[in-house]
Amino acid sequence: NAGVTQTPKFRVLKTGQSMTLLCAQDMNHEYMYWYRQDPGMGLRLIHYSVGEGTTAKGEVPDGYNVSRLKKQNFLLGLESAAPSQTSVYFCASSWTVEGETQYFGPGTRLLVL
Amino acid sequence: QKEVEQDPGPLSVPEGAIVSLNCTYSNSAFQYFMWYRQYSRKGPELLMYTYSSGNKEDGRFTAQVDKSSKYISLFIRDSQPSDSATYLCATRSSGSARQLTFGSGTQLTVLP
Numbered sequence: 001n002a003g004v005t006q007t008p009k010f011r012v013l014k015t016g017q018s019m020t021l022l023c024a025q026d027m028n029h030e031y032m033y034w035y036r037q038d039p040g041m042g043l044r045l046i047h048y049s050v051g052e053g054t055t056a057k058g059e060v061p062d063g064y065n066v067s068r069l070k071k072q073n074f075l076l077g078l079e080s081a082a083p084s085q086t087s088v089y090f091c092a093s094s095w096t097v098e099g100e101t102q103y104f105g106p107g108t109r110l111l112v113l
Numbered sequence: 114q115k116e117v118e119q120d121p122g123p124l125s126v127p128e129g130a131i132v133s134l135n136c137t138y139s140n141s142a143f144q145y146f147m148w149y150r151q152y153s154r155k156g157p158e159l160l161m162y163t164y165s166s167g168n169k170e171d172g173r174f175t176a177q178v179d180k181s182s183k184y185i186s187l188f189i190r191d192s193q194p195s196d197s198a199t200y201l202c203a204t205r206s207s208g209s210a211r212q213l214t215f216g217s218g219t220q221l222t223v224l225p
Contacts, residue, residue: 004156033212040121042201042217043157058212090156101147102213104156 001026004105006091012111013081021076021108023091031094032074033058033102034066036087043090049074081112116140119202119216128225132189136202136216139183143204143214146178148187151199151218160200161187192223 007022023032030051035043045058049068063085065077074093078085088109092102119136126132134148145164149157161176163169169176177186185202202216 040217042117042119042215043203043213044215045212048212092156101159101162104149104158106156107154 003027004091004093004103006089006105006108008108009106010109010111012113013078014113015082017081018077018079019081019110020078021089021091021110023074023076023093023105024072025074025091025093025103026072027093027103028071029093029095029103030071031102032068033092033094034064034074034076035090035092036060036085037090037107038087046076046089081110083112086110086112115217116214117202117204117216120219121217123220123222125222125224126192128192128194128223130192130223132187132192132196132221132223134187134189134200134202134219134221136185137183138185138204138214140204140206140214141180141183142206144207145205146176146185147203147213148174148176148185149201149203149215151201153198157201194223194225197222 004025033048034046044060047066052071055066067075088107091105094102117138148161150160151157166180173190175188199218199220201218203213205213
Protein backbone atom coordinates (compact mmCIF):
# COMPACT_ATOMS: atom_id res chain seq x y z
CA ASN A 1 0.00 0.00 0.00
CA ALA A 2 1.22 3.48 -0.86
CA GLY A 3 -0.83 5.10 1.93
CA VAL A 4 -1.38 8.79 1.25
CA THR A 5 0.38 10.30 -1.75
CA GLN A 6 0.53 13.94 -2.84
CA THR A 7 1.28 15.51 -6.20
CA PRO A 8 3.34 17.60 -6.87
CA LYS A 9 6.11 17.56 -4.27
CA PHE A 10 7.21 21.12 -4.98
CA ARG A 11 5.86 23.99 -7.03
CA VAL A 12 6.68 27.64 -7.67
CA LEU A 13 3.83 29.93 -8.70
CA LYS A 14 3.59 33.57 -9.60
CA THR A 15 0.99 35.74 -7.85
CA GLY A 16 -2.37 35.30 -9.54
CA GLN A 17 -1.66 31.90 -11.07
CA SER A 18 -3.84 28.92 -10.29
CA MET A 19 -3.00 25.33 -9.48
CA THR A 20 -4.45 22.12 -8.10
CA LEU A 21 -2.86 19.88 -5.52
CA LEU A 22 -3.81 16.22 -5.71
CA CYS A 23 -4.10 13.86 -2.77
CA ALA A 24 -4.74 10.14 -3.18
CA GLN A 25 -5.18 7.40 -0.57
CA ASP A 26 -5.47 3.67 -1.03
CA MET A 27 -6.73 2.78 2.46
CA ASN A 28 -10.44 3.18 1.67
CA HIS A 29 -10.70 5.96 4.26
CA GLU A 30 -13.90 7.98 4.42
CA TYR A 31 -12.42 11.17 5.83
CA MET A 32 -9.83 13.31 4.10
CA TYR A 33 -8.22 16.59 5.14
CA TRP A 34 -6.06 19.39 3.78
CA TYR A 35 -3.71 21.23 6.18
CA ARG A 36 -1.14 23.91 5.76
CA GLN A 37 1.96 24.11 7.93
CA ASP A 38 3.74 27.39 8.56
CA PRO A 39 6.65 28.12 10.92
CA GLY A 40 5.42 28.76 14.43
CA MET A 41 1.80 28.09 13.47
CA GLY A 42 1.62 24.33 13.50
CA LEU A 43 -0.80 22.52 11.22
CA ARG A 44 -4.01 24.36 10.38
CA LEU A 45 -6.99 22.73 8.75
CA ILE A 46 -8.03 24.26 5.42
CA HIS A 47 -10.89 22.01 4.25
CA TYR A 48 -12.01 18.49 4.95
CA SER A 49 -14.36 15.85 3.58
CA VAL A 50 -16.41 13.25 5.42
CA GLY A 51 -17.13 11.21 2.33
CA GLU A 52 -17.28 11.14 -1.44
CA GLY A 53 -19.06 14.20 -2.79
CA THR A 54 -18.87 16.16 0.49
CA THR A 55 -16.61 19.01 1.58
CA ALA A 56 -16.53 21.42 4.51
CA LYS A 57 -14.52 24.42 5.64
CA GLY A 58 -11.84 24.19 8.26
CA GLU A 59 -9.99 26.87 10.18
CA VAL A 60 -8.37 28.72 7.24
CA PRO A 61 -10.48 28.10 4.08
CA ASP A 62 -10.21 31.51 2.37
CA GLY A 63 -8.51 31.43 -1.03
CA TYR A 64 -8.86 27.66 -1.42
CA ASN A 65 -11.43 25.33 -2.93
CA VAL A 66 -11.67 21.55 -2.74
CA SER A 67 -13.42 18.68 -4.44
CA ARG A 68 -13.95 15.02 -3.56
CA LEU A 69 -15.38 13.44 -6.69
CA LYS A 70 -13.89 10.04 -5.91
CA LYS A 71 -13.50 8.48 -2.49
CA GLN A 72 -9.77 7.99 -2.90
CA ASN A 73 -8.96 11.50 -4.16
CA PHE A 74 -9.14 14.94 -2.55
CA LEU A 75 -8.15 17.96 -4.62
CA LEU A 76 -7.10 21.36 -3.28
CA GLY A 77 -7.34 24.31 -5.64
CA LEU A 78 -5.84 27.76 -5.52
CA GLU A 79 -7.71 29.97 -7.99
CA SER A 80 -5.48 33.05 -7.69
CA ALA A 81 -2.35 32.37 -5.69
CA ALA A 82 -1.03 34.95 -3.22
CA PRO A 83 2.35 35.13 -1.45
CA SER A 84 0.51 34.46 1.85
CA GLN A 85 -0.25 30.99 0.50
CA THR A 86 3.42 30.06 0.48
CA SER A 87 3.44 27.07 2.77
CA VAL A 88 3.79 23.32 3.06
CA TYR A 89 0.51 21.56 2.37
CA PHE A 90 -0.32 18.20 3.89
CA CYS A 91 -3.15 15.89 3.05
CA ALA A 92 -4.40 13.34 5.58
CA SER A 93 -7.05 10.64 5.72
CA SER A 94 -8.78 8.60 8.41
CA TRP A 95 -11.50 6.07 9.14
CA THR A 96 -14.80 7.04 10.68
CA VAL A 97 -14.48 4.85 13.75
CA GLU A 98 -14.20 6.88 16.95
CA GLY A 99 -10.61 7.20 18.09
CA GLU A 100 -8.91 6.56 14.77
CA THR A 101 -5.71 8.26 13.72
CA GLN A 102 -5.03 10.47 10.74
CA TYR A 103 -2.49 9.31 8.18
CA PHE A 104 -0.51 12.06 6.51
CA GLY A 105 1.01 12.37 3.08
CA PRO A 106 4.59 13.59 2.47
CA GLY A 107 3.58 17.18 1.77
CA THR A 108 3.69 19.66 -1.09
CA ARG A 109 5.97 22.68 -0.79
CA LEU A 110 4.46 25.70 -2.50
CA LEU A 111 6.26 28.97 -3.10
CA VAL A 112 4.24 31.91 -4.42
CA LEU A 113 6.32 34.78 -5.75
CA GLN B 114 -4.96 32.83 22.43
CA LYS B 115 -4.28 29.58 20.62
CA GLU B 116 -6.34 26.61 21.71
CA VAL B 117 -3.18 24.50 22.04
CA GLU B 118 0.11 26.03 23.16
CA GLN B 119 3.43 24.28 22.72
CA ASP B 120 6.95 25.48 23.42
CA PRO B 121 8.68 25.50 19.99
CA GLY B 122 12.14 24.86 21.38
CA PRO B 123 14.55 24.01 19.89
CA LEU B 124 15.51 21.46 22.49
CA SER B 125 18.90 19.69 22.43
CA VAL B 126 19.73 16.80 24.75
CA PRO B 127 22.54 14.24 24.93
CA GLU B 128 21.88 10.66 23.94
CA GLY B 129 20.37 8.67 26.78
CA ALA B 130 18.66 11.65 28.42
CA ILE B 131 15.04 11.72 29.47
CA VAL B 132 13.09 14.19 27.37
CA SER B 133 9.92 15.95 28.49
CA LEU B 134 7.72 17.65 25.91
CA ASN B 135 4.63 19.57 26.96
CA CYS B 136 1.49 21.27 25.72
CA THR B 137 -1.36 23.14 27.33
CA TYR B 138 -4.84 23.52 25.92
CA SER B 139 -7.81 25.73 26.67
CA ASN B 140 -10.89 23.88 25.39
CA SER B 141 -12.49 21.64 28.02
CA ALA B 142 -14.29 19.73 25.26
CA PHE B 143 -11.06 18.12 24.06
CA GLN B 144 -11.14 14.43 24.92
CA TYR B 145 -8.63 12.82 22.57
CA PHE B 146 -4.94 13.60 22.80
CA MET B 147 -2.21 12.65 20.40
CA TRP B 148 1.48 13.10 19.81
CA TYR B 149 2.74 13.13 16.25
CA ARG B 150 6.38 12.89 15.22
CA GLN B 151 7.55 14.69 12.12
CA TYR B 152 10.96 14.13 10.61
CA SER B 153 12.45 16.87 8.49
CA ARG B 154 10.66 17.29 5.16
CA LYS B 155 8.23 14.46 5.95
CA GLY B 156 4.58 14.23 6.93
CA PRO B 157 3.59 13.80 10.59
CA GLU B 158 3.09 10.26 11.87
CA LEU B 159 1.14 9.23 14.93
CA LEU B 160 3.33 8.34 17.89
CA MET B 161 0.97 8.13 20.85
CA TYR B 162 -2.77 8.36 21.37
CA THR B 163 -4.70 8.68 24.62
CA TYR B 164 -8.31 9.20 25.56
CA SER B 165 -9.22 11.43 28.50
CA SER B 166 -6.85 11.63 31.48
CA GLY B 167 -4.12 9.22 32.47
CA ASN B 168 -0.89 7.69 31.26
CA LYS B 169 -0.08 5.50 28.30
CA GLU B 170 3.24 3.80 27.77
CA ASP B 171 4.70 2.40 24.57
CA GLY B 172 8.31 1.29 24.79
CA ARG B 173 10.46 4.30 25.57
CA PHE B 174 7.54 6.71 25.16
CA THR B 175 4.99 7.73 27.79
CA ALA B 176 2.08 10.06 27.12
CA GLN B 177 0.41 11.76 30.05
CA VAL B 178 -2.80 13.80 30.13
CA ASP B 179 -4.02 15.87 33.08
CA LYS B 180 -7.44 17.20 32.14
CA SER B 181 -7.84 19.08 35.41
CA SER B 182 -4.91 21.33 34.52
CA LYS B 183 -5.33 20.96 30.74
CA TYR B 184 -1.77 19.71 30.40
CA ILE B 185 -0.37 17.15 27.94
CA SER B 186 3.09 15.61 28.22
CA LEU B 187 5.28 13.22 26.26
CA PHE B 188 8.27 11.61 27.95
CA ILE B 189 11.03 9.89 26.02
CA ARG B 190 13.34 7.63 28.00
CA ASP B 191 16.84 6.70 26.87
CA SER B 192 16.61 9.16 23.98
CA GLN B 193 18.36 8.22 20.74
CA PRO B 194 19.67 10.31 17.84
CA SER B 195 16.90 8.74 15.76
CA ASP B 196 14.38 10.53 18.03
CA SER B 197 15.54 13.85 16.58
CA ALA B 198 12.41 15.31 15.01
CA THR B 199 9.64 17.82 15.59
CA TYR B 200 6.98 16.61 18.00
CA LEU B 201 3.45 17.92 17.60
CA CYS B 202 0.73 17.56 20.18
CA ALA B 203 -2.83 17.40 18.90
CA THR B 204 -6.26 17.23 20.45
CA ARG B 205 -9.86 16.94 19.39
CA SER B 206 -13.34 16.71 20.82
CA SER B 207 -15.95 14.08 20.05
CA GLY B 208 -17.80 14.72 16.87
CA SER B 209 -18.32 13.57 13.35
CA ALA B 210 -15.60 15.62 11.67
CA ARG B 211 -12.60 14.30 13.55
CA GLN B 212 -10.94 17.70 13.26
CA LEU B 213 -7.61 17.95 15.04
CA THR B 214 -6.18 21.04 16.72
CA PHE B 215 -2.38 20.99 16.66
CA GLY B 216 0.27 22.65 18.73
CA SER B 217 3.02 24.45 16.84
CA GLY B 218 5.54 21.65 17.46
CA THR B 219 8.76 21.28 19.47
CA GLN B 220 11.98 20.63 17.56
CA LEU B 221 14.11 18.03 19.37
CA THR B 222 17.73 17.15 18.66
CA VAL B 223 19.37 14.22 20.44
CA LEU B 224 23.13 14.54 20.25
CA PRO B 225 25.23 11.37 19.97
